[in-house]
Amino acid sequence: MKTKSVKTVLPNLDLPESDKGYFCDARPEAVEPVKGIWENFLNWARANSLWILGFGTGCGAIELRPLMTSRYDMYRFGIQPRPTPRQSGLFVIGGYASVKTLKRIVRSYEQMQGPKFVLGLGSCTVNGGMYWDSYNTINRLDQYIPVDVYIAGCMPRPEALLAGIKTLQKQIMAGEAEGANDYARNFDWYKANQKKIIKDWNMPDYNW
Amino acid sequence: MNDMNALRAEVDHRYKIGELVEKRDDLAFLECGKVDIPDVLVYLRDHQGYVHLSFITCIDRLEEGQFELVYMLRNHEAKHDLGIKTYIDRENPVMESTHGHWAAVATYQRELREMFGIEFPGCPRVEESFALESWEGPPPMRRDFDTKKYSEETYFPRPGRETNDPADHMKKTQYPGRADL
Amino acid sequence: MTLWGQIGAAALSIFIFTNFGFLLMGSMAQIRARVQGRIGQPVYQPYIDVIKNNARRTAIYHGVMFYLGSVFRLAGGLGTFLFIPVVLGSPLFANFSFSGDVFLVMYFIFFGQLGMALGAGQSGHPYSPIGVSRGLAQMTAFELPFSLAVIALALKHHSLSITTIVQAQQGGIANWTMVTNPLAVIAAVIAFLGMSMHNPFSVVIAPQEIPIGPPTEYQSSLLGMLQTNRAIFNAAKLVLYVNLFFGGASAADGIIYSLFDALLPMVPVWLGVISGVITMMVKSFLLYFVTVFVGVSFPRFRTEQSIRYFLLVPTLIGLAGLILARI
Structure with a gap:
């Protein structure tokens, strides 16, 4: 199966030799959307069936829980939480992300199947928020993974989160939310940024 | 509250300790020499009822070139907290490990090693990272570590961020023209 | 034909x-939401x-068995459905039913879960085997009361053919198994609760938790296949139960017919079939x-707990139903 050129194979340099067989070494590839009515229809389905990855990365994760209750009821927009990254399409980064968490965020994001969307919740994901000068908290999430919608605030209320999701749905239906393709095209840039701060990179370069 | 001075005399009788500082009825601090710490802790635990170690913390005395270590003990029966303070050299921060006294000590010492760079030889798992994974800079809680500079160099600060002092900002936006504030 | x-x-x-199954799932989710005070x-x-899920642009495969897992699952759902006559007396909706x-x-009900176990095993995810072991354990447990109910039916009608069993129940509600052998039906309906994996027996699929059950690693079109199967399998189980225990549906004795009793000789055959499907x-x-x-x-x-429950209460009721069938 060595049809691909050597250039497209990731080295996985930081994995021990015995583990390399377990992981894929292919780079992510951008999948062009088909144009026209068909893509609009698929985008409509994607927008109305957003499955959130149930990974609370920071304090903002507490704002996700009320969305399930009868007061906010995100199910009426086709949104539901999902416990595994394989099946989810929307990653809500809840607030500050420390370097330790960012490692898990990158890993989870790469395991999601495209098209996938990221929603930065809270000021901490925009510019660091109140942790802007912290030694261990990232300032801008979009340097590490592509972000579709930011919601400012500390913390934003669940209504703000719902408004952000509605904005994301409009973006998806307009065909503008192409974060996964963006990630694949600028893979080297994202990966360099990630490796700049994650010093013990003991995982494969791309997790599928 | 109870006779803290008697307790100090009891301890002083055995080990060389400093003055007793009573902050509240239920909170006092004792200063103690670095080498006596393990013995004093064991004595207080076994003979004076201070059976619970609440926490160990460190204060960076940058100006004096010292680290101040505080072992906070709790006597549940007397409802009294006692902090045992000691000073260690900042340039060569090595402290005797007391992980044999309380099992939780090892975790506190791991954190202190990571955040302040204090070495505790012989402590189990002390080499492992505690909160920071793969930290390569200087210990971040030391006062001569410039966390703002480090953050700007490392984490791509978003340009255009403005910082306001809350008091000034409130004066300007909420109460314009009030000179008395 | x-x-x-x-x-x-x-x-x-x-x-x-299949469409009926999808709409059933959707409407039942609505009902559940209304009970919880949601829209x-x-x-x-x-x-x-x-x-x-089918429109996902990327997908990953862990190997042949992983791929076949969802195929087996779908085959289990389709197989269950294809051997059950849906409407009695209508060749169009008789499917491939035969004697026995x-x-x-009953085998096909088990088959999908077994195929899923193979596929989930190859995915290598530690939570998949947890779901599989839970699912197979619960399945083995509810098979017992269900089998007892089916054996009671077979004893009564001296047949293992669904068509014969439905035939024997025609002619009014008094002939339904629900009336003739209520104990077997109670045991079977409790088994049905476990089969449809809703609360209180939902720990197998454990929705929205860390182990989502066997399909932890399934995504994209493979997950879409599993969802389609869930609709088919739901419909198949329901059709089987209605056939075995609740009189089934007959092309000559449906709801529309009973409304227009006097018109019975005049209605064409296709209306009878539609009436049977609606019934x-x-x-x-x-x-x-x-x-x-x-x-x-x-909750x-x-x-x-569910295994202990299945092996105790419905099993005893099923045994009593068996005795009732022999009397």
């Missing part, structure tokens, strides 16, 4: 009852989810409503 005619008829009934997802939400088909159907759907809806009713009222059992 020729073979191609039979295949076409089967495809038609699969199409109708709830739209009725057509299962369709959107399936389209979304109830055994085959089947109404009865299935009511039966499915029982599981939803129980599901919103009770979840742990696996060992």
Whole structure:
């Protein structure tokens, strides 16, 4: 199966030799959307069936829980939480992300199947928020993974989160939310940024 | 509250300790020499009822070139907290490990090693990272570590961020023209 | 009917009852939401989810068995459905039923889960085997009361053919197994609660938790396949239960017929078939409503609790039903 050129194979340099067989070494590839009515229809389905990855990365994760209750009821927009990254399409980064968490965020994001969307919740994901000068908290999430919608605030209320999701749905239906393709095209840039701060990179370069 | 001075005399009788500082009825601090710490802790635990170690913390005395270590003990029966303070050299921060006294000590010492760079030889798992994974800079809680500079160099600060002092900002936006504030 | 005619008829009934299953899932989610005081997802939400999952641009495969896992699962659902006559007396909706088909159907109910176990095993995810072991344990447990109920039926009617069993129940509600052998039906309906994996027996799929059950690693179109199967399998189980225990649906004795009793000689055959399909759907809806009713009222059992429950209460009722059938 060595049809691909050597250039497209990731080295996985930081994995021990015995583990390399377990992981894929292919780079992510951008999948062009088909144009026209068909893509609009698929985008409509994607927008109305957003499955959130149930990974609370920071304090903002507490704002996700009320969305399930009868007061906010995100199910009426086709949104539901999902416990595994394989099946989810929307990653809500809840607030500050420390370097330790960012490692898990990158890993989870790469395991999601495209098209996938990221929603930065809270000021901490925009510019660091109140942790802007912290030694261990990232300032801008979009340097590490592509972000579709930011919601400012500390913390934003669940209504703000719902408004952000509605904005994301409009973006998806307009065909503008192409974060996964963006990630694949600028893979080297994202990966360099990630490796700049994650010093013990003991995982494969791309997790599928 | 109870006779803290008697307790100090009891301890002083055995080990060389400093003055007793009573902050509240239920909170006092004792200063103690670095080498006596393990013995004093064991004595207080076994003979004076201070059976619970609440926490160990460190204060960076940058100006004096010292680290101040505080072992906070709790006597549940007397409802009294006692902090045992000691000073260690900042340039060569090595402290005797007391992980044999309380099992939780090892975790506190791991954190202190990571955040302040204090070495505790012989402590189990002390080499492992505690909160920071793969930290390569200087210990971040030391006062001569410039966390703002480090953050700007490392984490791509978003340009255009403005910082306001809350008091000034409130004066300007909420109460314009009030000179008395 | 020729073979191609039979295949076409089967495809038609699969199409109708797959959509029925999807709408059933959607409407039941609505009902659950209303019980919880929510607006709830739209009725057509299962369709959107399936389209979304099939429209994913990337997918990963862990190997041949992983791929075959969802195929087996779908085959289990289709196989269950294809050997059950949907409408008695209508060749169009007779599917591939034959004498002794109830055994085959019971096997197919198990088959999907076994295929899933193979696929989930190859995915290598530690949570998949947890779901599989929970699922197989619970399945083994509820098979016992269900089998007892089926054996009671076979004893009574001296047949293992679903068609014969349905035939014997025609001619009014007094002939239904629900009336003639209520104990067996109670045991079977409790087993049905476990089979449909709603609360209190939902720990197998454990929705929205860390182990989501066997399909932890399944994504994209493979997950879409599993969701389609869930609709088909739901419909198949319901049709089987209505056939075995609630009189089934007959082309000559449906709901529409009873409304126009006097017109009976005048109505054409196709109206009888449609009437039978509608009868089947109404009865299935009511039966499915029982599981939803129980599901919103009770919290979840742990696996060992549900196994202990299945092996005790419904099994004893099933045994009593067996004795009742012999009397």
